[in-house]
Amino acid sequence: RRNPIAMEPLAARLRFVMEADRLKSVIRGTTLCDGSRRENSAEHSWHIMLWAWTLEEHSAAPVRLDLVLQMLLLHDLVEIDAGDNPIHGDFDAAAVEAQEQAAAARLFGMLPAHQRIALRAIWETFEASQTPDAIFAKAVDRAQPLICNLETDGGSWHDYPVRRAQLQTRVGDKVKRGAPALWAALAPRIDAWFAAHRPDPEADAPA
Amino acid sequence: RRNPIAMEPLAARLRFVMEADRLKSVIRGTTLCDGSRRENSAEHSWHIMLWAWTLEEHSAAPVRLDLVLQMLLLHDLVEIDAGDNPIHGDFDAAAVEAQEQAAAARLFGMLPAHQRIALRAIWETFEASQTPDAIFAKAVDRAQPLICNLETDGGSWHDYPVRRAQLQTRVGDKVKRGAPALWAALAPRIDAWFAAHRPDPEADAPA
Numbered sequence A, B: 001r002r003n004p005i006a007m008e009p010l011a012a013r014l015r016f017v018m019e020a021d022r023l024k025s026v027i028r029g030t031t032l033c034d035g036s037r038r039e040n041s042a043e044h045s046w047h048i049m050l051w052a053w054t055l056e057e058h059s060a061a062p063v064r065l066d067l068v069l070q071m072l073l074l075h076d077l078v079e080i081d082a083g084d085n086p087i088h089g090d091f092d093a094a095a096v097e098a099q100e101q102a103a104a105a106r107l108f109g110m111l112p113a114h115q116r117i118a119l120r121a122i123w124e125t126f127e128a129s130q131t132p133d134a135i136f137a138k139a140v141d142r143a144q145p146l147i148c149n150l151e152t153d154g155g156s157w158h159d160y161p162v163r164r165a166q167l168q169t170r171v172g173d174k175v176k177r178g179a180p181a182l183w184a185a186l187a188p189r190i191d192a193w194f195a196a197h198r199p200d201p202e203a204d205a206p207a
C-alpha cells in the first residue's frame, strides 16, 4: 500500500508525530549515565533500541529484531497522557493500566485505520510480554536503569526505599527471563551495591 | 549467531551503549515543537524513526522499513565526537566529514567485529544517500526541523540568515526527492513564512 501524493492521510500522520513530540517532555526517574540530569522517555526509547540491537545475541530465545525495535520505539508513547510511573514508586496498577489503554486509544487513534490497528497491536504485544520479542524487549527496558544506577553510585535507588529482594521481583526476574547473560553480568554488581548501602536484615537472620 | 551466556562480547557491547548515552547531551539547533527548549540528537533520532514509520507510504520509492529505522537509529551517533553541525551554519564540509569518519571508526570500533562491520555499513549507506531506504531516511531527517520551525513561528530560521532559495537546495530538494508528498504539504507554508519574514529582493526584480 503506497500513496506518495495523497494529502489527507499525510496530514493525520503529521498531527500524530507532532503530538508524539511531547514524549520528549516526559521525565523519568532515572538520570543520564553521567548523572547530569534526569532522562526523558523519548531519548530513553532511542537508547534501548540501540541496546536491543547490540545485545540481540544474548536474548534467551531468537527474536525478530525488526519487531523488537518497533516495540521499543512505541513502548512509552502512552506516557504522553499517562505519565511515567517509576517501577519502585507508589501507584495503583489497575488505574495506570486504564490510563495507558485510554492513551493508546487516543494516540494511535490519530492514525489512519490500518496503522492505528498495526501500531496498537505491536504495543499490546509488548505489554503482554508473551512472545520472545516482547520478553527480550522488556528485559532490555528493565536493564537500562540498573546500569545507569550502577554507574551513578545508586542513582534513582536513592530516591526509593527499594530493597534487594524487591528489585529481584520487579526487575531482576524480567531481565533474567529475557536476557540471562545480561542479568548474570549485572547481578554481582547489584548485590554489592545493596550489600553496601541497604543490607537486608533478614539476610543475616538465621533461617 | 546466538550467544546468550558469553561474558566478553557482552561487556564490549555494554561499553558501547554506555558511550552512546552521550548522544543525549548533543544539543541541536532546533527546538521541541512547543519551542520550550532545544532538542538533543538522541530524542531527535527517536522522533524521526516514528516519522519514517508512519510516513513510509509517502516514500518516493518502496523501502525496507527495518533498514530505514536502523539507519535513523544510528544516523547521528557520530555527533558524540563530531558534534551537531546545523545545516545552515558555517562549517567546512570536508573537515566535518573527516571528523565523522573518525568518530564512526572509534564508536563502531567498540563493538565485536561482525557488529562493527554491519552497523558501520548501515551508517555509510545512509550517508551515501543512494538507496531508496537512505533517500527516504534523509528526507525525513531533513523534514522534521522544517515542521518544528513552522510550528514555532520560524524557530531556528531566526538564528541563521538562510534565504528561501538556500533552504531549497540544502533541505527542500532532499525532502522532495525522498518524500514528494511531504514536501508538497510543507512547501506552501514555508513559502508563506519566507515571504512574510524574509522576502527575496530578486524575486521581485524583473527577470
Ligand SMILES: [Ca+2]
Pocket (backbone or CB within 6 Å): B044, B075, B076, B141
Ligand atoms: Ca539528524
